[in-house]
Amino acid sequence: xxxxxxxRRYCLIAPCRDEAEFARRTxxxxxxxxxxxxxxxxxxxxxxxxxxxxxxxxxxxxxxxKIVRRxxxxxxxxxxxxxxxxxxxxxxxxxKEFDYVxxxxxxxxxxxxYFELMMDWMEREPRLGTCSGKAYFPGPSNVAKxxxxxxxxxxxxxxxxxxxxxxxRTECFLEIGGFVSQVMWDGIDCHRCRMLGWLASxxxxxxxxxxxxxxxxxxxxxxxxxxxxxxxxxxxxxTSLPYMTVSAIYxxxxxxxxxxxxxxxxxxxRSMLAQTPRYDDPEFRAFLRRWQWESLLMGKRRATAKLEQxxxxxxxxxxxxxxxxx
Numbered sequence: 001x002x003x004x005x006x007x008r009r010y011c012l013i014a015p016c017r018d019e020a021e022f023a024r025r026t027x028x029x030x031x032x033x034x035x036x037x038x039x040x041x042x043x044x045x046x047x048x049x050x051x052x053x054x055x056x057x058x059x060x061x062x063x064x065x066k067i068v069r070r071x072x073x074x075x076x077x078x079x080x081x082x083x084x085x086x087x088x089x090x091x092x093x094x095x096k097e098f099d100y101v102x103x104x105x106x107x108x109x110x111x112x113x114y115f116e117l118m119m120d121w122m123e124r125e126p127r128l129g130t131c132s133g134k135a136y137f138p139g140p141s142n143v144a145k146x147x148x149x150x151x152x153x154x155x156x157x158x159x160x161x162x163x164x165x166x167x168x169r170t171e172c173f174l175e176i177g178g179f180v181s182q183v184m185w186d187g188i189d190c191h192r193c194r195m196l197g198w199l200a201s202x203x204x205x206x207x208x209x210x211x212x213x214x215x216x217x218x219x220x221x222x223x224x225x226x227x228x229x230x231x232x233x234x235x236x237x238x239t240s241l242p243y244m245t246v247s248a249i250y251x252x253x254x255x256x257x258x259x260x261x262x263x264x265x266x267x268x269x270r271s272m273l274a275q276t277p278r279y280d281d282p283e284f285r286a287f288l289r290r291w292q293w294e295s296l297l298m299g300k301r302r303a304t305a306k307l308e309q310x311x312x313x314x315x316x317x318x319x320x321x322x323x324x325x326x
Contacts, residue, residue: 007035008035008099008100008119009038009097009098009099009100010035010037010038010098010099010100010101010102010115010119010167011037011038011039011040011041011093011095011097011098011100011101011102012030012037012039012040012041012101012102012104013040013041013043013086013089013090013093013101013102013103013104014026014040014041014042014043014089014103014104014105014106015043015045015082015083015085015086015089015103015105016042016043016044016045016047016051016085016105016106017044017045017046017047017051017085018047018048018049018051019047019049019051019106019107020047020049020050020051020054021107021213022106022107022108022213022214023051023054023055023106023107024054025108025109025213026104026105026106026107026108026109026110026213027054027058027065027106029108029109029110029111029112029114030110031058031062032112033110033112033113033114033115033116034112034113034115034116035115035116035119036064037064037115038064038097038098039064039066039093039098040062040064040065040066041066041067041068041089041092041093042055042065042066042067042068042089042106043068043069043070043085043086043088043089044067044068044069044070045070045081045085046070046071046072047072048072052067052069055067066092068088068089068092070085070088080181080182080183083179083180083181083182083185084181086103086179087178087179087181090178095170095173095174096170098170099119099169099170100118100119100122100167100168100169100170101168101170101173102115102165102166102167102168103165103166103168103179104164104165104166105164105165107164107212107213107214108135108164108165108210108211108212108213109210109211109213110165110210110211111133111207111208111209111210113207113208114133114208114210115167117207117208118131118132118133118167118208122167122169125199127197127198127199127312127315128169128198128199128200128201129168129169129172129173129175129176129193129196129198129199129200130161130166130167130168130169130172130173130189130190130193130198130200130201131161131167131200131201131202131203132161132162132165132166132167132202132208133162133165133202133203133204133205133208133209133210134153134154134156134162134202134203134204134208134209134210135153135154135156135162135164135165135209135210135211135212136151136152136153136154136209136210136211136212137151137152137154137211137212137213137214138150138151138152138211138213139151139152151211152255153204154212155250155251155254156202157202157300158201158202158203158204158300158301158304159190159200159201159300159304160186160187160190160200160201160202161190161200161201161202162186162202163185163186164212165210166186166189172193172196172198175196175198175318176189176192176193176196176198177192180279182233182236182279183229183230183232183233183236184230184233184234184236184237184279187233187234187237188237188279188284191237191284191287191288191291192284194287194291194304194307194308194311195283195284195287195311195314196311196314196315196318197311197312197313197314197315197316197318198315199308223256223260224256224259224260224263225263227251227259227260227261227263227264227267228263228264228266228267229267230263230264230267231244231248231263231264231265231266231267231268231269231270231271232267232268232270232271232276233267234247234264234267234268235267235268235271235272235276235278236271236276236277236278236279237278237279237285237288238278238279238284238285238288238289239268239288239292240289240292240293241268241269241272242296243292243293243295243296244264244265244268245265246296247261247264248261248262248264248265248268249261251264291303291304291307294306294307
């Protein structure tokens, strides 16, 4: 039996700009949730299409939808711009009023039990700080359909929650200090979780698979630009060249074949040669490099399991009071 609506408190924050093509499908899938959001804050980052009218239409029908408007910056700003918009939304709430907080994009279509199952998962795993399902995008013959026909999985490690729908335990989100306003914010956050002993995870289960109506990295000047941006972000985060090379070779075997992985590698190498700034946290970068080297040696799954076991005492020391209360 579905859980009672709003029995558990969760807040969605949706930065968006010019999402008229997909917003209705996302909003309809949120309205249909077995456990609807306590609050949805949509941050309209200067849309110039019909997005504001669509948002107003839904806000009039559903009291749990709140719209925050930002001035038009002149263009879509991925990476730092998205997090700036998210932070505007986050600043408009009191996070202590919510058990969970989620950054969500307005180009998704979710199964009806998605958030119910995310919260169930969190309750079963006290160390789980952030989680998600897996994203699929429609094949060329399936653009207008839902979960039928050809669907293509987006590549993403099980040790990460996906960037387009980051579901967080509020306590964990506050402990990591929120998102870094830079490309690769959606990788840095999960590694910071593990530094503090939390777990980060995504699962490919039918009941929590969702549609990404716009393929990852294609929202600004196309997929190849997005892959180049990903490579630049890996450099910023602190990824090593050997790890980046292996990752890029693997991505060459996934759609878009060859060019996607090559674009990532070239973005990384250009940043390396230019010696652009890196994430200014040496302890974090050392932590990341250790995990990456062990991933190359023993595989990401085993390396992540080993690291999670090593970091468990860190989490237990920090949360001893809560465990005693339970």
